[in-house]
Amino acid sequence: MGPVFGPVLIGIVMQTKRTVFQARLLPYALLAPQLIITLIFFVWPALQAVRQSFMREDPFGLSEKFVWFQNYTRLIGDASYLNSLSVTFVFAAGVTAVSMTVSLLFAVCVNRAIKSGRFYTTMLVWPYALAPAASGLLWWFMFNPSVGLIPYVLNMVGYDWNHRLHEGDAMILIIIAASWKQISYNFLFFVAGLQSVPHSLTEAAAIDGAGPVKRFWTVVFPLLSPTAFFLAVINITYAMFDTLPIIDAVTTGGPSQSTNILVYKVYADGFIGLSLGPSAAQSVVLMLIVVLLTVVQFRWVERKVQY
Amino acid sequence: MMKKLVLTAAAVALSATTSLAATEVTWWHAMGGELGKKLEEVAQKFNESQSEYKVVPVFKGTYPETLTAAIAAFRAGQQPAIVQVFEVGTGTMMAAKGAVYPVYQVMKDAGEPWDTKGFLAPVTGYYSDASGNILSMPFNSSTPIMYYNKDVFKKAGLDPEVAPKTWAELATMGKKIVDSGAATCGFTLSYAATWVGLENYSAIQDLPFGTLQNGFGGTKTEFTFNGPNQAKFWDGLKKAQDDKVFKYGGPGGAAESAPMFYSQQCAVYMGSSASRAGVINNAKGFQVGFAPMPYDDTVTKEPKNSIIGGATLWTLNGQKDKNVYKGVAKFFTYLSKPEVQADWHQFTGYLPITNAAYELGQSQGYYAKNPGSDIAIKQIMRGTPSDNSKGVRFGNLTQIRDLVDQQFEAVLSGKKTGQQALDEAAKQGNAILREFEAANSN
Numbered sequence: 001m002g003p004v005f006g007p008v009l010i011g012i013v014m015q016t017k018r019t020v021f022q023a024r025l026l027p028y029a030l031l032a033p034q035l036i037i038t039l040i041f042f043v044w045p046a047l048q049a050v051r052q053s054f055m056r057e058d059p060f061g062l063s064e065k066f067v068w069f070q071n072y073t074r075l076i077g078d079a080s081y082l083n084s085l086s087v088t089f090v091f092a093a094g095v096t097a098v099s100m101t102v103s104l105l106f107a108v109c110v111n112r113a114i115k116s117g118r119f120y121t122t123m124l125v126w127p128y129a130l131a132p133a134a135s136g137l138l139w140w141f142m143f144n145p146s147v148g149l150i151p152y153v154l155n156m157v158g159y160d161w162n163h164r165l166h167e168g169d170a171m172i173l174i175i176i177a178a179s180w181k182q183i184s185y186n187f188l189f190f191v192a193g194l195q196s197v198p199h200s201l202t203e204a205a206a207i208d209g210a211g212p213v214k215r216f217w218t219v220v221f222p223l224l225s226p227t228a229f230f231l232a233v234i235n236i237t238y239a240m241f242d243t244l245p246i247i248d249a250v251t252t253g254g255p256s257q258s259t260n261i262l263v264y265k266v267y268a269d270g271f272i273g274l275s276l277g278p279s280a281a282q283s284v285v286l287m288l289i290v291v292l293l294t295v296v297q298f299r300w301v302e303r304k305v306q307y
Numbered sequence: 308m309m310k311k312l313v314l315t316a317a318a319v320a321l322s323a324t325t326s327l328a329a330t331e332v333t334w335w336h337a338m339g340g341e342l343g344k345k346l347e348e349v350a351q352k353f354n355e356s357q358s359e360y361k362v363v364p365v366f367k368g369t370y371p372e373t374l375t376a377a378i379a380a381f382r383a384g385q386q387p388a389i390v391q392v393f394e395v396g397t398g399t400m401m402a403a404k405g406a407v408y409p410v411y412q413v414m415k416d417a418g419e420p421w422d423t424k425g426f427l428a429p430v431t432g433y434y435s436d437a438s439g440n441i442l443s444m445p446f447n448s449s450t451p452i453m454y455y456n457k458d459v460f461k462k463a464g465l466d467p468e469v470a471p472k473t474w475a476e477l478a479t480m481g482k483k484i485v486d487s488g489a490a491t492c493g494f495t496l497s498y499a500a501t502w503v504g505l506e507n508y509s510a511i512q513d514l515p516f517g518t519l520q521n522g523f524g525g526t527k528t529e530f531t532f533n534g535p536n537q538a539k540f541w542d543g544l545k546k547a548q549d550d551k552v553f554k555y556g557g558p559g560g561a562a563e564s565a566p567m568f569y570s571q572q573c574a575v576y577m578g579s580s581a582s583r584a585g586v587i588n589n590a591k592g593f594q595v596g597f598a599p600m601p602y603d604d605t606v607t608k609e610p611k612n613s614i615i616g617g618a619t620l621w622t623l624n625g626q627k628d629k630n631v632y633k634g635v636a637k638f639f640t641y642l643s644k645p646e647v648q649a650d651w652h653q654f655t656g657y658l659p660i661t662n663a664a665y666e667l668g669q670s671q672g673y674y675a676k677n678p679g680s681d682i683a684i685k686q687i688m689r690g691t692p693s694d695n696s697k698g699v700r701f702g703n704l705t706q707i708r709d710l711v712d713q714q715f716e717a718v719l720s721g722k723k724t725g726q727q728a729l730d731e732a733a734k735q736g737n738a739i740l741r742e743f744e745a746a747n748s749n
Contacts, residue, residue, distance in 0.1 A: 056745060056746050058402065060378055060382065060403045061381075061382045062403065062404075062405045062406060080735070144563065146554075146556075146570075146572065147566065147570075164556075164563075165719050165720045167720070252559075253709075254558050254716055255713070255716035255719075255720065256717040256722070257713050269706065271371075272705050272706065272709070273703055273739075274374075274375070274399060274705075275706065275739070275742060275743075275746070278742070
């Protein structure tokens with residue numbers, strides 16, 4: 001389908017559209033399944049959380065009391081919550097930076113490998129198929145201070161690895177474990193992005209005398225920026241929400257809360273600690289943080305992105 | 308093909324009618340592996356002993372997962388008749404007055420004879436209200452004991468038949484073991500900062516853990532575990548870690564602690580008496596010694612009883628068919644039988660909950676044949692329990708234990724002294740206690 005046919009096609013679609021969707025109800029009926037799922041599994045629980053965050057209740061739900069913003073105001077002065085907040089930002093920034101850099105590097109390498117590219121692509125995508133808890137367990141085992149292989153090797157070169165006690169080690173470990181899975185996902189998008197960069201542009205730059213590094217940074221990378229922007233949004237959301245099973249399997253938030261990211265704290269306080277109101281307040285705040293981040297990204301960062 | 312189908316349909320119909328005749332009693336539990344199989348055997352034997360009721364055990368994951376599941380089910384009106392709740396959840400369950408059907412009441416309403424005089428006092432005391440009524444059925448109670456590697460002791464030039472009696476002796480022996488190269492670590496602990504290293508330490512040394520008799524007197528209780536002796540003990544563990552004598556196995560039950568003992572890295576392991584079977588199975592190629600928990604001779608010359616852990620069975624309100632509760636009562640009577648108790652206790656290493664079960668074990672010669680198997684019972688039965696050694700009862704204790712673990716880790720990494728860490732833990736813990744108090748007085 002060449003560029004010539006494009007507008008013609010759109011014209012046909014627009015014409016037919018009017019005739020097909022005469023019925024008013026049909027579009028709603030077609031949308032309904034997705035809407036119902038979204039309402040039941042996303043909107044309703046979110047509203048429940050908002051409601052619970054203004055309540056103080058016992059675990060069994062035998063009694064509850066409206067306490068205004070008490071659950072929220074408590075968070076402001078809570079040292080462990082503020083700690084969790086800063087831990088989350090370090091973690092999210094770490095995961096996004098590591099997984100995007102590494103996957104971009106892989107994508108560039110694979111893009112250059114003409115014959116074996118497909119093989120590498122398949123291999124690199126595999127980790128994505130793994131459940132987060134399983135991948136967490138894998139890293140927990142490799143880095144286990146008493147039986148793991150990596151601490152053993154590190155010990156030989158004189159580094160005493162123990163993420164059970166050293167906060168820095170624990171943070172590095174969860175960043176690696178969380179990034180590893182996400183690299184596969186980012187990689188796929190970067191490969192697709194690289195393949196859509198027209199050869200004519202890089203060839204023209206080459207003829208003008210630009211070397212491979214210069215060509216990458218001045219021609220290819222700017223054209224990749226929409227992909228990179230999209231991935232940045234996805235990765236930050238991933239790090240803040242989907243990494244709970246990894247934290248649970250690897251560090252359970254320790255040592256001394258150094259890996260207790262917000263989403264894990266919501267889970268630990270609500271489901272293990274059974275303190276529902278404060279946990280709900282935390283989850284509402286977390287939801288607002290992500291909404292805010294996404295809005296900021298779309299309003300200010302997106303303007304600098306070249307499509 | 309058609310014939311087969313009809314037959315299966317008939318079989319299904321038949322089994323449906325037989326199970327319709329018996330009232331089903333659902334029992335949610337948290338016993339996996341070998342313990343889970345044994346539990347199912349207990350239920351099955353009860354079912355075979357009569358035809359009116361059928362106990363259906365359902366495995367719901369870890370203790371916290373089981374409790375959370377039961378609470379969620381209760382809120383949705385789908386709760387089981389019986390749920391197994393760990394001792395840390397006792398405060399939460401006791402406060403949930405409308406949700407819980409106290410076991411003494413269950414027995415009374417069903418007209419089931421229920422003699423509690425024969426129960427071991429340290430066990431039932433943990434689960435009784437202020438007037439002495441037992442609120443939940445003791446099922447699997449354990450207490451920490453010391454396991455040690457006799458072969459490593461021998462290699463280090465120590466007498467393998469003499470276990471360290473005090474923490475000071477343990478430190479000296481541990482040093483000798485590490486220095487001689489018999490093992491790379493002296494000792495490791497499960498629940499290093501909580502059940503073993505703070506709750507039981509306080510009880511055995513007769514030190515208060517919280518006000519109002521460690522929380523038995525009501526929800527207005529406050530933590531007092533940040534005393535100078537507990538602080539000194541934590542500093543001692545940090546020093547032992549620096550000397551390579553103590554190795555930390557992680558927070559909570561310490562997933563890495565027991566494996567370090569099995570792999571002979573650590574010469575001594577302290578953990579639940581219910582780990583006995585697991586320890587014996589995993590201790591390949593060395594002799595295991597059993598001993599009571601060490602005590603701190605700088606604090607006391609007469610160690611008190613240790614406190615229990617494990618879980619009890621709570622009956623939940625709200626079953627539509629009232630016959631279910633009759634079934635619960637019958638099942639609890641069955642569970643209290645000496646034969647049933649003794650069998651469960653001897654297989655698992657959990658404590659017997661009645662004197663009769665203990666005596667039955669003695670007359671069977673079980674303790675003589677299995678040296679060390681009565682250490683746990685003797686340890687919880689020694690002396691007269693004081694307010695400090697009856698147990699601990701606090702709301703949201705799961706959450707509080709987590710934060711105590713975190714503070715202990717700050718000591719081990721050298722960020723805080725024992726006193727600073729315990730003060731912070733008590734402060735944060737008290738805030739949680741106040742929240743619990745408020746939530747339960749709405």
